[in-house]
Amino acid sequence: MADRNATTSWTGDLGSGSGLVTLDSSNAGQFPVSFATRAEDPAGQTSPEELIAAAHSSCFSMQLSGLLGEAGLTPERIDTSAEVTLGKSGGGFAITGIALTVQATVPGADDATFQQAAQKAKEICPVSAALTGTTITLEATLS
Structure with a gap:
């Protein structure tokens, strides 16, 4: 079985910061994340x-x-x-x-x-x- 990896690069504090999630096996690129969209409206970002x-x-x-x-x-x-x-x-x-x-x-x-x-x-x-x-x-x- 293969290991799977994802990486997140986060900048800033929890409330106003944001990050990019990269799935190592995906050609889809990066997925933006933030706490604001995690706890409220996703507005095009994942969580x-x-x-x-x-x-x-x-x-x-x-x-x-x-x-x-x-x-x-x-x-x-x-x-x-x-x-x-x-x-x-x-x-x-x-x-x-x-x-x-x-x-x-x-x-x-x-x-x-x-x-x-x-x-x-x-x-x-x-x-x-x-x-x-x-x-x-x-x-x-x-x-």
């Missing part, structure tokens, strides 16, 4: 929580695809969104929850098999494991 949401939704989708494959099912499509909530905690901030929502088209799958695979994917995908201690909810729909 650590959005990057976690991207990691979680893609990890979950891959894990679900693998589990369905183990059950002899091939998904036509898996659409997953992850909503990461940032809230106050103690004297600072914390990720207070992640809501995964998945809708999938899986020929030949019954709802019970799909729900079981989706629940297991939520529990064992590596990003979920890295976020142990965070409340993660799942809404899974088979179409």
Whole structure:
């Protein structure tokens, strides 16, 4: 397995400063970040929580695809969104929850098999494991 890297270059204080996130594997360039857009309106900038949401939704989708494959099912499509909530905690901030929502088209799958695979994917995908201690909810729909 390969290691993955990202780098952030930050300038200034928390309130008025800003940074650029570079994903080493991406040709998309740099992604601007700031605390103001993290806590308020994103206005074209990303945030650590959005990057976690991207990691979680893609990890979950891959894990679900693998589990369905183990059950002899091939998904036509898996659409997953992850909503990461940032809230106050103690004297600072914390990720207070992640809501995964998945809708999938899986020929030949019954709802019970799909729900079981989706629940297991939520529990064992590596990003979920890295976020142990965070409340993660799942809404899974088979179409």
